[in-house]
Amino acid sequence: MPQPGEALPRVSRVQDRGWAWVVLAATVLVQGLTLGFPSCIGVFFKDLQSDFQASNSETSWFPSIMTAVLHAGGPLCSILVERFGCRLTVMLGGLLSGVGMVASVFSRSISQLYLTAGFITGLGSCFSFQAGITVLGYYFIRRRALANAVASTGVSIGLTLWPLISQYLLDEMGWRNSFLIFGGLLLNCCVCGAVMRPIPLPPPASSSPSSSSPSAEGAPLSNGNPLQHKEQPHLSRSAACFQTLQKYLAFDIFCKNKGYQIYTIGVSWMVMGFVLPLIYLVPYAILNGVEERKAALLISIIGFINIFMRPMAGLLSGLNVFTGRRIYLFSAAVMLNGLSNLICAASAEYSILVLYCLIYSVSMSVVGALIFQVLMDVVEMNRFSSALGLFTILESITILIGPPLAGLLVDLTGHFSYVFYASSFFMVSAALFMGVSFCTMEAKNKLKGTQKPVPENPARDKYAEVPTEPESDKNGSPAAVYVTSI
Incomplete structure (x- = not known):
C-alpha cells in the first residue's frame, strides 16, 4: 500500500512526459475523427437529396443536428467525466458515433438520418472530443499550452482528409457503404480512449497527516473520477x-x-x-x-x-x-x-x-x-x-x-x-x-x-x-x- 509521500514522485513521472505523449497522440486522432468529420457531409449532400427526394432545407438539417449536438452536449459530457472519468467517456462516445453511422445505413427517410447520423453520432463525437481534451489537463501541467496547440491540429488534419476519403468512397461504393465504413473508423475513438488511463494524484499539500493518509483504493484519479466522493449536505430538489x-x-x-x-x-x-x-x-x-x-x-x-x-x-x-x-x-x-x-x-x-x-x-x-x-x-x-x-x-x-x-x-x-x-x-x-x-x-x-x-x-x-x-493544482485537475x- 503506497504511503501519501510516495504518490507525488509517481505523478511527476507521468505528467508532461512518457505516457502523456501517447495520450496527446490519441487526442489528436480523436479530434480529427470527431470535429473534422462534419466537414465531409457536403460531399454527400446532392446524393442524399436525390436519394430521399428532399429539399435543400430538409437535407441541411442532417449536418446541422450533428454539429449542434456536438457543441450542445458539453454539460452532459462534464457530468459523465465527473461520474465515470475521461477514459470511459471517450470510449462511450466512440461507441455511440460508430453505432450512429452504422444505423444510418438502414435509414429509409431523411428524418431517420436526423436521429442516427445526426443526433447519435453528434452526441458520441461530443463525448469523445470534450473528454479527450479534458484528459490533457491531467497529463500536462507545465506543457499544457503546447499540448492544447498540438491537439488542435487534429481538427485541421480531419478537415484535410475527410473530404478526400469521402469523395473516393462515394465514387466507389455509394453513400450507404461509405457511412458503414465511417462507423468503423469512428469506433477507433474507443481505442484512443483506452490509452487515456487515469493516473493517481498526490494528496493536497495543505492536508493534515490525519486527513491525508487514505489508502490507494481511496486516492483520487486524475481523469475526473474520484473513487471517494465528499458527502454533500442534504439539499431540497x-x-x-x-x-x-x-x-x-x-x-x-x-x-x-x-x-x-x-x-x-x-x-x-x-x-x-x-x-x-x-x-x-x-x-x-x-x-x-x-x-x-x-x-x-x-x-x-x-x-x-x-x-x-x-x-x-x-x-x-x-x-x-x-x-x-x-x-x-x-x-x-x-x-x-x-x-x-x-x-x-x-x-x-x-x-x-x-x-x-x-x-x-x-x-x-x-x-x-x-x-x-x-x-x-x-x-x-x-x-x-x-x-x-x-x-x-x-x-x-x-x-x-x-x-x-x-x-x-x-x-x-x-x-x-x-x-x-x-x-x-x-x-x-x-x-x-x-x-x-x-x-x-x-x-x-x-x-x-x-x-x-x-x-x-x-x-x-x-x-x-x-x-x-492555471493556479497550482490543488487536486491535480485542470x-x-x-x-x-x-
Whole structure:
C-alpha cells in the first residue's frame, strides 16, 4: 500500500512526459475523427437529396443536428467525466458515433438520418472530443499550452482528409457503404480512449497527516473520477437543481458580466454564418460545373492551410501587443471571414474558389484559435467551465438553425450564391457588434476614471485580461478545459 509521500514522485513521472505523449497522440486522432468529420457531409449532400427526394432545407438539417449536438452536449459530457472519468467517456462516445453511422445505413427517410447520423453520432463525437481534451489537463501541467496547440491540429488534419476519403468512397461504393465504413473508423475513438488511463494524484499539500493518509483504493484519479466522493449536505430538489445549473450553465455570469454577455451573443450570431460554407461549398461548386473530386478538394485546401495557420494564430495572439486586445483581433478575423464569402458569391470559377478557400482558411484559423481564448479573457478561470457550458449551448442553437434557413433560401431563390451572401451578413454584423460594443464599454470605463469595486469577478462590466495560466493544482485537475470546437 503506497504511503501519501510516495504518490507525488509517481505523478511527476507521468505528467508532461512518457505516457502523456501517447495520450496527446490519441487526442489528436480523436479530434480529427470527431470535429473534422462534419466537414465531409457536403460531399454527400446532392446524393442524399436525390436519394430521399428532399429539399435543400430538409437535407441541411442532417449536418446541422450533428454539429449542434456536438457543441450542445458539453454539460452532459462534464457530468459523465465527473461520474465515470475521461477514459470511459471517450470510449462511450466512440461507441455511440460508430453505432450512429452504422444505423444510418438502414435509414429509409431523411428524418431517420436526423436521429442516427445526426443526433447519435453528434452526441458520441461530443463525448469523445470534450473528454479527450479534458484528459490533457491531467497529463500536462507545465506543457499544457503546447499540448492544447498540438491537439488542435487534429481538427485541421480531419478537415484535410475527410473530404478526400469521402469523395473516393462515394465514387466507389455509394453513400450507404461509405457511412458503414465511417462507423468503423469512428469506433477507433474507443481505442484512443483506452490509452487515456487515469493516473493517481498526490494528496493536497495543505492536508493534515490525519486527513491525508487514505489508502490507494481511496486516492483520487486524475481523469475526473474520484473513487471517494465528499458527502454533500442534504439539499431540497429545487436547491439541488439550481446548484447544478449554476455549476454547468453560468446564467449568473451572463446577467452580471457585460463582456461575457456581449461576446456570447456576438459569437452565437456569428456561427449562423460561419458553418455555412463548409456545408454548401461543395454542392455550390458541383452545381456550377466543377468536377466532384476537385470540389471535394476545396474543403481539403481549407483544412491543409489550417494545419499551419492555427498554431501561428495562437502564437500571434500571445504577443504582448495583443494583451487585453484579443477581442479586436478576433473581430477583425470574423470581419475578414465574412467579406471573403463575397468572393465566392461573385464567381464560381475554380480558380476563384481556390482563392476564396485561401482567404477563408486564414481567417478561419484565427477565429478557431481565439474563440475560447477570448472567452478565457472575459471570465474568471474558476468559472470558465460553467461559462463554457452556457456559451456552447447558445452557440449550438444558432448552429442548428443556420444551415436549414440557408437551405430554405436556396429553395426559394434557386441560387446557391445567396447562401454566401447570408454568411457574409451574419459574420460582418457579428464582427461590428462585438468590436463596437467592447470599444464603447472601454470608453465608458475610461470616462468614469475609476475601476469598478473589488468584486468576485474582475471581468465584470468590462473587458479585462484574465490570466489563463492555471493556479497550482490543488487536486491535480485542470483549472479550465481548453476547447477548440470550431
